[in-house]
Amino acid sequence: MKKLLYQGIFWRGLNYLTVFMVTIVIARLFKAGNSGEINYLINNLALLILITTFSLESSTTYFSAKEEISQPVLISTSLLMVLFCMIISAVATKFFLRPGESFAWIPAILYCGGIALMNYFTGLFSSHYNYIVPNLVSVVVNLLIVIVTMIWPAELVADNASLFIKVYFASFLVTGSVLSVLYMRKYGGGFRLASAGELKKLFGYAGFALLTNLIFFLVYRVDYWFVNRNCTPEQLGNYIQVSKLVQIFLLVPGVLAGVIFTTTARETAHEHLRNTQLLSRLLLTAYVSVLLVLSVFGKWLFPFVYGESFGLMYVPFLLLIPGIITLSTLSLVAAFNAGKGRISLNLAGAVFALVIIITGNMMFSARFGIYAAAVISSTGYTAYLFYVLFRLKSSYPEIQMRDFFIPAMNDFNLLKSLFTRAS
Numbered sequence: 001m002k003k004l005l006y007q008g009i010f011w012r013g014l015n016y017l018t019v020f021m022v023t024i025v026i027a028r029l030f031k032a033g034n035s036g037e038i039n040y041l042i043n044n045l046a047l048l049i050l051i052t053t054f055s056l057e058s059s060t061t062y063f064s065a066k067e068e069i070s071q072p073v074l075i076s077t078s079l080l081m082v083l084f085c086m087i088i089s090a091v092a093t094k095f096f097l098r099p100g101e102s103f104a105w106i107p108a109i110l111y112c113g114g115i116a117l118m119n120y121f122t123g124l125f126s127s128h129y130n131y132i133v134p135n136l137v138s139v140v141v142n143l144l145i146v147i148v149t150m151i152w153p154a155e156l157v158a159d160n161a162s163l164f165i166k167v168y169f170a171s172f173l174v175t176g177s178v179l180s181v182l183y184m185r186k187y188g189g190g191f192r193l194a195s196a197g198e199l200k201k202l203f204g205y206a207g208f209a210l211l212t213n214l215i216f217f218l219v220y221r222v223d224y225w226f227v228n229r230n231c232t233p234e235q236l237g238n239y240i241q242v243s244k245l246v247q248i249f250l251l252v253p254g255v256l257a258g259v260i261f262t263t264t265a266r267e268t269a270h271e272h273l274r275n276t277q278l279l280s281r282l283l284l285t286a287y288v289s290v291l292l293v294l295s296v297f298g299k300w301l302f303p304f305v306y307g308e309s310f311g312l313m314y315v316p317f318l319l320l321i322p323g324i325i326t327l328s329t330l331s332l333v334a335a336f337n338a339g340k341g342r343i344s345l346n347l348a349g350a351v352f353a354l355v356i357i358i359t360g361n362m363m364f365s366a367r368f369g370i371y372a373a374a375v376i377s378s379t380g381y382t383a384y385l386f387y388v389l390f391r392l393k394s395s396y397p398e399i400q401m402r403d404f405f406i407p408a409m410n411d412f413n414l415l416k417s418l419f420t421r422a423s
Contacts, residue, residue, distance in 0.1 A: 008255040011135035016251050018142035022168075023244060024305060025149050027237075029164060032309035036237025038165075043224050043240075045112055048092055050210075050217055052085040053116050058209040059202040061123035069198050072190040077202060078120035079180070079191075086113040107169035114169075117176025121183045128187060134179055141175045212343065215350045219357065219380065223373045226361040231369045238312035239370040241302075245317065246324055253283060253328045257335035273396060276336045277403040280329045285407050287328055291321050316374040323378035326385040329404055333388055345391050353384035 027035050060078055063069040089112035093105040122134040145168060155163060194202065220243075227239050256279050260272065294301070295318060302313040334346045360376035393399055 007131050008258060009252065011132055011139075012251060012255060015135040015138050015142075016248060018139050018146070020248065021146050022142050023241075025146055026168070027241060027306040027310060029149070029153075031234075031307060032237030032241075032312070033233035034237070036233050036235075036240055039240040039244075040224060040228055040236060041108065042111070043221055045089070045093070045108060046115070046221075047217060048089055049085060049112050049115050049119075050213060052088045052112075053081055053119065054203065054206050055210040055213050056081055056202060056206045057119045057123040058213075059205040060120060061127045062205060063201065064124050064127035069194075069201065070192065071188045072192040073194045073198055074124065075180075075184060076191040077194050077199075078117075078124070082113055082116040082120065082176075085116045089113075107166050110173045111169040114172025114174070114176040117180055118172065121176065121179040124183055124187070125179070130186075133182060133186075137178050137182070138175055141171050141178075145171055208343075212347055212350075215347065215354060219350050219354050219384070222354065222357055223361055223365075223377055226365040227370055227373050230366045234309060235312060235370050238310055239316055239373060241306060241310060242313050242316045242320060242374070245313075246320055246327070249287065249324050250327060250331060253331035256283070257331045260332055260335040261339045272339070273336060273399060276332050277399070280332050280404045281407050283328050283332070284325060284405060287325065291324065295321070312370070316370050319371060319374035320378055323374075323381040326378070326382045330381065330385040330388065333385070333392065333404070337388065337392070345388060349384045349388045349391075352387050353380040356380040356383055 026038065029035075030038060056077070060074045064071070064074055086109055090105070090109045093108045093112075118134070118138075125131070125134050148167065149164070224236075224240065224243075227236050231239070260276055260279070298317055299314040302317070303309075303311045306313070334349075337343065337345050357376055357380040360379065361373060364372040364376065389401060389404065393401065
């Protein structure tokens with residue numbers, strides 16, 4: 001566990017760093033208005049990918065780890081689902097999403113196929129506890145995009161930067177294709193169509209995952225549609241960049257959540273509930289320090305990093321700070337619940353948050369724009385966390401709510417013992 005934790009933090013952190021570099025490149029190339037249009041299109045495509053792939057990567061990962069379905073069947077099913085995703089995406093992008101001339105529908109289809117491949121084969125790699133290869137390939141491709149942009153900036157930004165759009169969207173298909181080839185070479189190639197029984201297993205497992213992932217997607221991104229409808233392109237671009245910054249803060253909680261989920265599923269719940277509280281306190285202590293620094297310097301730092309057109313990021317970021325704090329703890333608590341088989345509790349909390357976010361945006365975003373969207377999102381995330389915590393306390397009445405948030409004097413010693421056991 002200790003080794004996997006370090007691998008996860010290092011390689012996912014390195015991957016996030018290069019993704020952040022590409023994000024800055026896009027922000028500076030396109031400014032707030034056009035970058036907002038690109039990111040809004042990507043958001044719509046992400047929802048399309050989620051639906052057309054049926055969240056089947058959860059099934060292929062699970063049955064690969066359990067070794068209940070052969071690798072040729074899992075690989076063949078994954079590739080067929082990618083093809084299905086690209087076909088449906090082609091129709092939807094051409095006739096419904098209708099991207100502008102700069103965002104040609106063919107690059108959008110390449111993006112959909114690439115992300116689908118990456119999702120499937122990253123999951124399959126993780127079923128073998130291999131977290132290095134997927135992240136390493138993504139890091140290399142992201143760095144190549146940054147380097148190419150630095151060497152040929154004039155050519156890439158000419159003609160409304162259509163060449164950059166093609167290169168950027170196609171890079172996802174390149175990454176996904178490389179991962180699929182590497183996986184087949186390392187863990188066995190070959191193709192075999194799934195039997196009726198195997199398909200029933202795969203899609204039966206994926207059905208609940210699709211519903212859960214769809215609700216979680218809406219909780220975290222439904223505000224984009226309200227901002228796009230009620231605000232200017234520049235405001236949309238600023239708001240989405242703030243949301244991307246929030247996602248960076250979820251890197252460490254995501255890695256810790258994976259460890260909590262695995263250990264909780266296998267061992268004593270009370271012990272790992274105490275460890276979850278410890279990790280939550282330590283994480284919040286670190287994050288509050290970073291957030292205080294960004295609160296002081298963000299007004300000047302954001303335009304310096306992203307470009308002058310992103311001067312509207314500061315206030316929405318301040319309003320989303322409560323959301324960042326609650327999401328950090330929520331990631332850990334939700335992982336504990338999932339490890340104990342209480343996924344329905346997480347789902348109920350997500351539905352509760354979604355109702356708050358949709359209702360709040362319908363009432364206030366038209367008048368108060370990105371500021372309302374930020375406040376409402378923070379409110380929804382906070383309500384989600386406390387709903388889950390109160391339900392958790394009903395099962396474990398001995399726990400104290402404050403132990404998730406307020407640091408204790410012996411936290412360092414507890415952390416040391418936790419990692420000593422994990423090793």
